[in-house]
Structures are given as structure tokens and as C-alpha cells.
Amino acid sequence: MGNEEIVVIDAKDMNYRELNEKIHEVLNKNPNIKKIVLKNVLGQRYIGNGIQKRGLTIEVYGVPGGDLGMFMSGPTIIVYGNTEHAPGNTMDDGKIIIHGSGGDVTGHSMRGGKIFVRDDVGYRSGIHMKEYKDKFPVLVIGGRAKDFLGEYMAGGMILVLNIDREGKDLGKIEGRMIGTGIHGGSIYIRGEVDGFQLGVAADIKEFTEEDREKIKKYIEEFCNYFNLNEDIREKLINSEYTKIAPVSKRPFGKLYTHDLR
Amino acid sequence: MCGIIGFISRKKRLIRGDKIAIALDSLKERGNGQGSGYVGYGIYPEYKDYYALHVFLKNIPTYHQIIDKIKNILSKYGVVVKDEEIPVKEGVLKKEFIPWRFFYDFHDSYKDIENDLMVNIVMEINDRVNGAFVFSSGKNLGVFKATGWPKEVAEFYRLDEYEGYMWLAHARYPTNTRGWWGGAHPFNILNWSVVHNGEITSYGTNKRYVESFGYKCKMFTDTEVVAYIFDLLIRKHKLPVEYALSAIAPKFWDEIDRMDEEERRIHEAIRMTYGPAALNGPFAIVVGTHEGMIFMNGDIEKNNTMIGLTDRIKLRPLVAAEKDDLVFVSSEEAAIRRICPELDKVEMPNAGSPVIVRIE
Numbered sequence: 001m002g003n004e005e006i007v008v009i010d011a012k013d014m015n016y017r018e019l020n021e022k023i024h025e026v027l028n029k030n031p032n033i034k035k036i037v038l039k040n041v042l043g044q045r046y047i048g049n050g051i052q053k054r055g056l057t058i059e060v061y062g063v064p065g066g067d068l069g070m071f072m073s074g075p076t077i078i079v080y081g082n083t084e085h086a087p088g089n090t091m092d093d094g095k096i097i098i099h100g101s102g103g104d105v106t107g108h109s110m111r112g113g114k115i116f117v118r119d120d121v122g123y124r125s126g127i128h129m130k131e132y133k134d135k136f137p138v139l140v141i142g143g144r145a146k147d148f149l150g151e152y153m154a155g156g157m158i159l160v161l162n163i164d165r166e167g168k169d170l171g172k173i174e175g176r177m178i179g180t181g182i183h184g185g186s187i188y189i190r191g192e193v194d195g196f197q198l199g200v201a202a203d204i205k206e207f208t209e210e211d212r213e214k215i216k217k218y219i220e221e222f223c224n225y226f227n228l229n230e231d232i233r234e235k236l237i238n239s240e241y242t243k244i245a246p247v248s249k250r251p252f253g254k255l256y257t258h259d260l261r
Numbered sequence: 262m263c264g265i266i267g268f269i270s271r272k273k274r275l276i277r278g279d280k281i282a283i284a285l286d287s288l289k290e291r292g293n294g295q296g297s298g299y300v301g302y303g304i305y306p307e308y309k310d311y312y313a314l315h316v317f318l319k320n321i322p323t324y325h326q327i328i329d330k331i332k333n334i335l336s337k338y339g340v341v342v343k344d345e346e347i348p349v350k351e352g353v354l355k356k357e358f359i360p361w362r363f364f365y366d367f368h369d370s371y372k373d374i375e376n377d378l379m380v381n382i383v384m385e386i387n388d389r390v391n392g393a394f395v396f397s398s399g400k401n402l403g404v405f406k407a408t409g410w411p412k413e414v415a416e417f418y419r420l421d422e423y424e425g426y427m428w429l430a431h432a433r434y435p436t437n438t439r440g441w442w443g444g445a446h447p448f449n450i451l452n453w454s455v456v457h458n459g460e461i462t463s464y465g466t467n468k469r470y471v472e473s474f475g476y477k478c479k480m481f482t483d484t485e486v487v488a489y490i491f492d493l494l495i496r497k498h499k500l501p502v503e504y505a506l507s508a509i510a511p512k513f514w515d516e517i518d519r520m521d522e523e524e525r526r527i528h529e530a531i532r533m534t535y536g537p538a539a540l541n542g543p544f545a546i547v548v549g550t551h552e553g554m555i556f557m558n559g560d561i562e563k564n565n566t567m568i569g570l571t572d573r574i575k576l577r578p579l580v581a582a583e584k585d586d587l588v589f590v591s592s593e594e595a596a597i598r599r600i601c602p603e604l605d606k607v608e609m610p611n612a613g614s615p616v617i618v619r620i621e
Contacts, residue, residue: 016290043287043595063595082607084593085578101609103594104578122609123575147575147612174611177574196515 005034012040019044088115110137124148131155147176154184162190167232179244187244201251207243262434263458264288266591267547269427271621278420281428285411287599292432295440297414298406300447300454301425309401312365317358319392330390339367353417354409387479394443399452406445431456443480448488454549457484459577462542470537508535510573510613543576573613582607588618
């Protein structure tokens with residue numbers, strides 16, 4: 001190993017510690033590295049954990065274990081497979097592109113960067129996402145999300161496109177308890193959402209042309225990554241969305257002091 | 262934490278026990294070596310008509326006296342066809358207990374009530390015989406469990422020498438009670454076997470409820486009660502499986518309010534009648550069942566079934582997958598792909614909604 005730009009690691013039957021140490025070793029030895037390709041990944045946790053490096057791409061072939069890209073700042077991870085729980089956990093910056101589904105708590109506590117999931121995500125996705133100044137996390141879900149989407153959300157954006165692999169509509173979403181405890185940020189769901197599907201503190205707000213402008217670039221980015229044609233892109237951009245946001249700026253401001261003025 | 266995996270061949274193809282051990286090994290991070298276990302269905306074809314009792318005997322020099330006491334109880338209602346130490350590989354684990362098995366047949370006069378009697382016998386041994394714990398009591402199935410890592414426990418019990426059409430397995434991370442051989446999963450009574458990830462915070466209520474029907478919780482951990490609830494609701498009370506599962510993970514009241522009149526009344530009745538059977542707290546469970554059970558509106562199906570279920574707000578993971586005649590349930594997809602890399606379908610079942618797989 002010297003100053004290489006692309007390094008391939010075969011992760012077959014490798015323990016997660018060994019694999020992650022190897023990734024860090026490759027990074028240390030190859031300051032100009034552009035791409036790490038991980039083959040035969042199966043259940044190894046914490047891939048990309050805490051890596052701070054812009055311009056680096058990590059390609060994952062297989063099913064990575066939980067907490068993929070946790071605390072990561074800068075790299076792009078592309079997964080050819082599904083992921084387990086919490087991809088992008090407390091991620092700071094960079095991108096995770098999943099050609100498959102995300103597990104429960106996808107985008108857990110994200111504080112920046114972007115996650116694009118081609119198919120579905122599990123329960124409590126986008127839980128406690130937050131934003132600060134120029135840090136604005138975005139979670140884009142191609143298919144559907146399970147219950148408690150955006151639970152305790154404090155900032156950033158979640159976008160649910162509600163289409164299958166061919167770009168066909170999946171129909172009305174089923175999730176319940178959407179945005180339970182939300183106190184910042186916004187959730188955009190393509191199609192209609194009923195009031196009873198929302199959690200405490202969440203509210204349906206008017207979807208404006210300004211909102212459409214906001215989500216447009218993420219739709220375009222999504223379509224690029226997953227090779228969706230122009231018709232589908234146009235359909236997604238021009239669809240009706242339900243915007244879900246906090247009922248007020250501080251929905252729980254008086255939770256413990258409701259009797260005080 | 263805790264890791265669970267199970268698979269079933271809908272065509273009753275027999276699969277060697279080392280497969281499930283490989284899968285469980287890839288979930289070992291979810292446990293801490295304080296308990297691993299397996300259950301195989303269809304593993305005793307030669308003795309398939311007899312109850313196979315697996316019993317932990319305290320490893321003391323006088324353990325033969327414990328066997329005599331068990332035989333005394335058993336001889337009241339039937340015949341011990343065969344008994345022996347469960348074959349193990351010595352030196353793999355510290356033998357806190359000696360695992361023993363009895364193949365047992367009831368006298369003809371008891372055949373009508375043999376299931377009830379077997380439950381009573383299990384409770385009597387666990388309650389009254391010092392140093393003995395029955396951890397498996399079904400027909401043509403067997404639980405193998407101990408304190409140790411998945412691989413160690415599989416090696417100890419020589420799991421590769423058994424073949425079954427359904428296997429469930431569990432890697433334990435004990436939280437509320439200490440790890441010991443009897444506290445490892447699966448928990449079994451008759452043909453019900455349960456593996457569980459999570460904790461049953463309603464354990465006190467559930468325990469008092471099943472104890473009022475004569476079950477005795479003796480394993481110092483919450484999952485035991487789940488096996489008894491299944492036995493009580495589905496075998497004894499003859500509830501259709503879907504309704505029994507709705508009692509265990511009840512529909513929310515606001516969901517019930519939106520149902521059709523008939524469904525609404527059924528689910529209201531279930532919540533009101535079986536409130537103390539509801540499992541509260543985070544859980545993902547997989548339940549194996551066997552033959553002669555009453556499912557689906559009272560029809561008797563001689564089918565074997567595997568059920569996967571999570572708590573209704575999904576505080577524990579569960580993934581289901583299919584490949585040809587095989588159906589898998591697991592905490593993590595990677596564990597399934599470890600033994601079956603190419604899958605036809607992978608999905609995450611809805612929280613509180615059961616996945617039920619039946620033999621064709």
C-alpha cells in the first residue's frame with residue numbers, strides 16, 4: 001500500500017473491528033485516496049464511523065451492520081444493498097446513498113449531511129434530526145417510512161417520495177405517529193396524510209410554492225442517484241405534498257409549567 | 262439487545278442444526294455470552310410420538326437422586342420409554358447443569374388430557390424437585406441452551422447431529438436478571454417455544470395472571486411467561502391465533518375506534534377480557550408451534566407454525582425474508598444472509614402485526 005487513489009477491501013467473514021481498523025489504516029497510508037471499495041460486506045457495524053474527509057467515496061457491496069457512517073463528516077457512502085439500524089447516526093456532513101432500504105432509526109440524530117434511500121425505511125427514521133446555522137440535515141426516502149417518522153425532530157428536512165422502484169405511486173401512506181414531539185424542521189410526504197396519522201405536537205401546514213422550491217433540488221438529486229427518468233422527476237416535483245411541522249415554535253414550552261403565566 | 266433468528270421450511274425439509282448456529286453466531290454482538298440457545302422441530306423422528314423432556318440437573322455427585330425423583334413423578338401417569346444424558350461435547354462449557362432427556366408416554370387412560378397433565382408435570386418438577394428444571398417438553402422437538410456464546414453452546418450440544426425443519430435461536434444479553442442456564446432462550450412448554458428480544462415490563466401482571474391458571478414461573482426471567490400465555494390463550498382457551506396475538510399486542514384504542522362494527526367489538530372484547538395477558542414494553546418475539554393446535558376460528562390444523570411479532574410501537578428490530586420454501590425471521594438481515602445469501606424477498610413486518618408461516 002502506498003499512495004493509492006482506489007483501494008479494494010474484501011470484507012468476507014471479517015469481524016467489524018478488523019474491517020474498521022483496516023479502513024482507518026488505508027486512510028492513514030493513502031492521503032490522496034479517493035475511493036474505498038468494500039466487497040462482501042455482511043453485518044459489519046460502524047463502517048465509516050467518524051471519518052472526516054471530503055472527496056472520499058466508500059462503496060459498500062452487501063448489507064452493512066448498524067450505525068453506518070456514524071459521526072461521519074464529509075465522505076460519501078454508497079451502499080448496494082439494504083442497511084440495518086441507524087445509518088447516518090449523528091452524522092455531521094457528507095452523504096449516504098442506499099440502493100435498498102434503511103433499517104429502523106435511519107438518520108438518527110443527524111446534524112448535517114444528506115441521506116438518500118431508494119426504497120423504504122424502518123421505524124423512527126429521522127428521530128431527533130437537528131439543524132444549526134449552515135448545518136441542515138436532509139433525509140430523502142424513495143418508498144415509504146414506518147411509524148414515528150421524524151420523532152422529536154428539531155430541525156432539517158425529511159422528504160418521503162412514496163414511489164416504488166419503477167417510479168410508480170405506492171398509494172396513501174400508512175404510517176402513524178408521524179412527527180411525535182416535533183419541535184423544529186419539516187417533513188414533506190408526497191400525497192395525502194390524515195390528521196390521525198400525526199403524533200403529538202405535529203401539525204399539517206400549507207404546502208406552498210416556496211416549499212416546492214425547497215424540495216426540488218433534493219428530488220433532482222434523488223433521481224440522479226437512482227437513474228429515474230425525466231417524466232418521473234417532473235411528476236415528483238409537481239406532485240402534491242403534505243407538509244408536517246410543529247404546531248408552534250415551542251409546543252412543549254409549558255409542559256411542566258402549564259399553570260404558570 | 263439480544264439477537265434472534267429463526268427459519269422454517271414450509272415443505273418440512275430437514276436442515277442440520279449447524280446452519281442456525283452459524284446464523285446466530287453473526288448476531289453474537291447482540292448478546293454477551295451469558296446465554297445462547299436453540300430449538301429444533303422434527304429432530305426426534307424415532308421418538309416423535311413421545312414427549313421429549315429436556316431437564317437441567319444440578320451438577321452434584323448425587324444427581325441420580327434427582328433423576329429418581331423425576332421418574333417418580335412421571336411414573337404416576339405413564340412410562341419413561343428412554344432416558345439418558347443429552348449427548349454433549351465435554352470441555353466446551355463449564356457444566357453448571359447436566360442436561361438430561363426423557364422420552365415419555367402417557368398411559369392410554371390419560372391420552373385425552375395428556376397436554377394438561379404434561380403442563381402440570383413440568384410445573385411440579387420445576388416447583389418441587391430441588392435442582393431440576395424442565396426446559397423442553399414437546400413432542401419431536403428439543404431445546405438446547407446454556408450459559409455461553411452461540412458457537413460454544415452449539416458445539417457443546419453437538420447441534421450438527423440433529424436435523425429439523427424449523428429452528429429458532431437466541432443470543433442473550435441479560436439485563437434485569439442474571440444469566441444462567443435456565444434463563445437462556447428459547448423458553449418452551451409443550452410445543453410452544455419462544456425466543457424474545459426486549460423486556461416484558463408487564464411481567465408482574467402477566468405472571469400473576471398465568472399463575473392464577475396454575476402455571477409457575479421458575480426461571481427468574483420475563484420471557485418464560487410468554488410461553489405460558491401462548492399455551493393458555495391458544496391451547497386452553499382455544500382463541501384463534503390472530504386474536505390471541507391481538508391480546509398479546511393489543512390494538513390501540515384509537516385504531517379500534519376506526520374499525521368496522523364487528524371487528525371493533527371483537528377487539529374491544531379482547532382488550533377487556535385479556536388485559537392481563539397484554540405484553541407491555543419493548544419486544545420482538547418469535548414463537549414456534551407444533552401440531553394439534555387450534556388456529557383460525559376453531560379449525561384444527563395439524564400444521565406447524567412460526568410466528569414473529571414485535572411490540573406495537575416497534576422498540577425492537579425484526580426482519581423477515583423468504584427463499585423458496587424457507588422463511589426466515591431475525592433481528593438483523595445480515596444473519597439471514599449469512600446462511601442464505603440470495604433471498605427472494607426481505608421485508609420489515611409492521612409493529613404489533615404478526616407474521617405467521619404455516620407448513621404447506
